[in-house]
Amino acid sequence: MTYPGGRDHPRRDAAPGVRPFLRTKPAPGQSEAGDTNSTLRPFVITSGRVDGPDPDINMETQVSVHPGAAPTRLPPEKRAIVTLCVEPLSVAEISARLHLHLGVTRILVGDLRADGHLEVHVLGDDFPDPETIMRVIRGLRAIS
Amino acid sequence: MDYEPFPRQLTPDQRVVGTARVPDEQRRTTPPVPVKIIVAGGFGVGKTTTVGAISEISPLTTEAEMTMESIGVDDPGPATSKTTTTIAMDFGCVTIDKTLKLYLFGTPGQSRFAFMWDDLIRGALGALVVVDTNRIDDCYPAVDYFERAGLPFVVGVNTFDGQLGYNLDEVRWALAVREDVPVLSFDARFRGSVRDALLVVLDQALHKSIKLNSH
Ligand SMILES: Nc1nc2c(ncn2[C@@H]2O[C@H](COP(=O)(O)OP(=O)(O)OP(=O)(O)O)[C@@H](O)[C@H]2O)c(=O)[nH]1
Ligand SMILES: [Mg+2]
Numbered sequence: 001m002t003y004p005g006g007r008d009h010p011r012r013d014a015a016p017g018v019r020p021f022l023r024t025k026p027a028p029g030q031s032e033a034g035d036t037n038s039t040l041r042p043f044v045i046t047s048g049r050v051d052g053p054d055p056d057i058n059m060e061t062q063v064s065v066h067p068g069a070a071p072t073r074l075p076p077e078k079r080a081i082v083t084l085c086v087e088p089l090s091v092a093e094i095s096a097r098l099h100l101h102l103g104v105t106r107i108l109v110g111d112l113r114a115d116g117h118l119e120v121h122v123l124g125d126d127f128p129d130p131e132t133i134m135r136v137i138r139g140l141r142a143i144s
Numbered sequence: 145m146d147y148e149p150f151p152r153q154l155t156p157d158q159r160v161v162g163t164a165r166v167p168d169e170q171r172r173t174t175p176p177v178p179v180k181i182i183v184a185g186g187f188g189v190g191k192t193t194t195v196g197a198i199s200e201i202s203p204l205t206t207e208a209e210m211t212m213e214s215i216g217v218d219d220p221g222p223a224t225s226k227t228t229t230t231i232a233m234d235f236g237c238v239t240i241d242k243t244l245k246l247y248l249f250g251t252p253g254q255s256r257f258a259f260m261w262d263d264l265i266r267g268a269l270g271a272l273v274v275v276d277t278n279r280i281d282d283c284y285p286a287v288d289y290f291e292r293a294g295l296p297f298v299v300g301v302n303t304f305d306g307q308l309g310y311n312l313d314e315v316r317w318a319l320a321v322r323e324d325v326p327v328l329s330f331d332a333r334f335r336g337s338v339r340d341a342l343l344v345v346l347d348q349a350l351h352k353s354i355k356l357n358s359h
Binding site for chain 1: 209
């Protein structure tokens, strides 16, 4: 392989030393769940739960108040989440607006879902279909 | 702390929202289907600028844990150590229509450390890897990761006022990405430029989707 151009920049070797990470990294999906509670505050808010967050609840996942939810006493963080989700909102947006750590938000949303307060609009893990992608393309093209 | 127990099974009569009883149909707002594109790259390469240029809301920031693996570049031991670290991730969105919303997540990667983006890329359409030609190697972890994960990605060289330290062929050479991975230049500050870069990501995603759906 020849290097195009000939300026004085420091050169890097091409293959395979260029990106030294290639050999050492485990494949995606091999990271361990449950090692995400290293800081004190998130641990406290989630009552010490150490299991990984629900994989259904991702950053872009839409969350809304459960239509049948009864008013009930909730700790402040959870109450704030329920209050925000009168309109459907993404988990990331809940996290940002409430200044809650994303991992904490995911766990709390999972709890609120289990207790019937929130509806989590779960999508499959399938790669989006061509028609959906075409709609995004058309939508973006319309932006100027 | 004790909380009032919440009945799991409600009869229609018991359903209440706030203090008023409202039929389900009137309350329910169907949320849009979210799709997402990842904007990745080293520190200070223009990720937040990219997200902000196209987003209809000004970028919001959230803190997230990432598993981080330090790799033996300086200390070439056989063992790699895994730690978790908190990173700031920013995001924005573009409403495509009532039923479809595009999210953009800007996430750092750092030279000599590899982040585990497993949650981040789940369901993602693809990624834009933002590169500053002054520090090309900052994007290696992102390129490595997306390559391995089979996520469609595009390398976008942020031009920083037209200053391209290397030309695109040189960047491609340094990254040693496959022929079918687009390497383009764009200006993170301009909506039209970011839009065009994202359209290339979407084009890659469309190819993958058509391939997946053809059998
Ligand atoms: N002139 C010029 N400045 C830019 C461009 N893109 C980004 N910047 C500036 O570069 C700096 C870093 O950009 P950011 O968008 O914050 O980069 P980032 O990747 O989000 O940085 P971190 O989140 O700190 O890793 C900011 O001061 C931007 O205003 C560009 O295309 N041209
Ligand atoms: Mg940033």
